[in-house]
Amino acid sequence: MSSWIPLWLHKLGSPPTFYRFAGKLRPWMLALAIVLGLVALYGGLVLAPPDYQQGDDYRIIFVHVPSAWMGLFIYGVMAVSAFIALVWRIKLAEVVAMESAPIGAAFTLITLTTGSLWGERMWGTWWTWDARLTSELVLLFLYLGVIGLYHAFEDRRQGARAAAFLALIGIINVPIVHFSVNWWNTLHQGSTIRLFGPSTMSGSMIWPLLTMMVATKCYYVFSLCSRVRADLLALESGKDWVRQIAAGETAR
Amino acid sequence: MNQAPLGRACAAVLRRDLTLAWRRRGDIAMPVLYALIVTTLFPFALGPENALLQRIAGGAVLVTVLLAMLLALDGMFRSDIEDGSLEQLVLAPQPLALMLGMKILAHWLTTALPLIVIAPMLASMLQLPVAVMPVLLLALALATPMLSLLGAVLVALTAGTRRSGMLLALMLLPLCVPVVIFAAGALAAAQQGLPWIAPIAWLGAALALALVLAPLACAAALRIALDA
Numbered sequence: 001m002s003s004w005i006p007l008w009l010h011k012l013g014s015p016p017t018f019y020r021f022a023g024k025l026r027p028w029m030l031a032l033a034i035v036l037g038l039v040a041l042y043g044g045l046v047l048a049p050p051d052y053q054q055g056d057d058y059r060i061i062f063v064h065v066p067s068a069w070m071g072l073f074i075y076g077v078m079a080v081s082a083f084i085a086l087v088w089r090i091k092l093a094e095v096v097a098m099e100s101a102p103i104g105a106a107f108t109l110i111t112l113t114t115g116s117l118w119g120e121r122m123w124g125t126w127w128t129w130d131a132r133l134t135s136e137l138v139l140l141f142l143y144l145g146v147i148g149l150y151h152a153f154e155d156r157r158q159g160a161r162a163a164a165f166l167a168l169i170g171i172i173n174v175p176i177v178h179f180s181v182n183w184w185n186t187l188h189q190g191s192t193i194r195l196f197g198p199s200t201m202s203g204s205m206i207w208p209l210l211t212m213m214v215a216t217k218c219y220y221v222f223s224l225c226s227r228v229r230a231d232l233l234a235l236e237s238g239k240d241w242v243r244q245i246a247a248g249e250t251a252r
Numbered sequence: 253m254n255q256a257p258l259g260r261a262c263a264a265v266l267r268r269d270l271t272l273a274w275r276r277r278g279d280i281a282m283p284v285l286y287a288l289i290v291t292t293l294f295p296f297a298l299g300p301e302n303a304l305l306q307r308i309a310g311g312a313v314l315v316t317v318l319l320a321m322l323l324a325l326d327g328m329f330r331s332d333i334e335d336g337s338l339e340q341l342v343l344a345p346q347p348l349a350l351m352l353g354m355k356i357l358a359h360w361l362t363t364a365l366p367l368i369v370i371a372p373m374l375a376s377m378l379q380l381p382v383a384v385m386p387v388l389l390l391a392l393a394l395a396t397p398m399l400s401l402l403g404a405v406l407v408a409l410t411a412g413t414r415r416s417g418m419l420l421a422l423m424l425l426p427l428c429v430p431v432v433i434f435a436a437g438a439l440a441a442a443q444q445g446l447p448w449i450a451p452i453a454w455l456g457a458a459l460a461l462a463l464v465l466a467p468l469a470c471a472a473a474l475r476i477a478l479d480a
Contacts, residue, residue: 148419149419158479
């Protein structure tokens with residue numbers, strides 16, 4: 001009865017099927033991301049009240065925190081597909097892992113940039129060697145290392161496998177970095193964002209944040225679909241299904 | 253086909269690498285010279301005040317040694333890949349992880365050990381108190397094998413590429429952050445007269461873990477990189 005799910009997943013692993021599936025999924029995800037993003041921005045920038053302590057400056061949270069979540073989430077996706085790629089040597093998993101890395105790096109960069117803008121307003125400094133900031137920077141370096149290693153190889157699949165291995169080593173390192181910065185005696189004790197702490201945010205601030213989180217997820221799926229489609233065409237160039245697509249494009 | 257016993261194979265790999273390094277003694281001196289030059293730059297850049305130099309001495313020596321090792325890492329498997337002897341090692345019946353462990357040991361002996369030997373000199377150039385010297389040596393003795401082991405995995409990953417120098421720095425930095433934090437933490441604690449055994453113990457634990465896992469990871473990475 002439910003045997004079509006594994007079969008469907010199995011089929012989805014083949015490049016032509018995924019290419020078509022991603023092509024159908026892509027516009028929906030983009031539309032969802034735009035609509036939800038606009039709703040979240042309206043809710044966050046217009047409807048939500050100013051913070052009693054930070055005034056209007058806190059509103060950068062609606063970009064900053066969802067990006068920070070995405071930075072970690074995408075690393076997780078990348079590591080899982082890297083594991084699948086290394087163990088079962090599925091071509092699609094390699095491509096997903098490698099095309100996730102630039103998106104994750106972009107979200108991490110957004111987190112660092114908006115964080116430093118916020119820090120300038122709140123703490124009066126662009127950068128402090130706080131545990132959270134430093135671990136975010138290390139995360140960015142991890143992403144850049146994976147991207148760099150992928151592009152250092154002539155052979156794309158070989159590069160993907162090497163970079164996937166690095167991504168897996170990196171995920172072992174994430175908790176190590178997290179804990180070691182806790183023991184690292186920082187001079188500056190940076191203030192941290194507590195979402196569900198005692199000084200919790202009001203509901204009018206939470207819902208735009210959560211909506212933005214869903215919007216960024218949708219954008220990630222859209223971006224990943226587009227990138228994977230392009231990468232699959234390049235990887236599989238010369239195969240029949242790519243030829244058919246190319247023939248269709250020229251005939252049109 | 254009768255294969256050589258493990259012990260003899262290990263000794264052979266170690267002897268070969270050490271002989272090769274000894275034939276090119278100039279290369280062994282390079283990281284040491286590099287560390288010496290970088291250390292002399294600190295007083296020029298920061299000013300020759302003793303109090304300031306004393307405060308940064310531990311961390312500066314640590315970072316200098318790390319950078320010198322990073323430069324040397326790039327060449328760990330370079331010549332072996334070029335002349336094809338690494339492929340022979342992969343094909344050999346002995347476990348690859350063990351053979352690579354021997355190569356890492358040889359590399360540590362030829363690059364890190366000279367750096368540890370001159371570390372007290374570097375530290376005293378920056379006015380590190382004599383009482384802290386044993387802690388510095390202990391921290392380096394535990395931190396440098398970690399760097400060699402971690403570095404070997406990354407070098408193995410880049411074995412299939414032409415240009416890897418800068419990339420290696422980018423990949424090693426996130427991995428060696430904890431090592432630097434704990435080693436520097438032990439030095440800072442010793443300098444302030446506080447107990448310093450806890451960070452040293454962490455370094456030791458991490459080294460034990462790396463000793464077991466890194467050669468295996470290195471072998472897996474090398475297989476990926478050479479599997480063209």
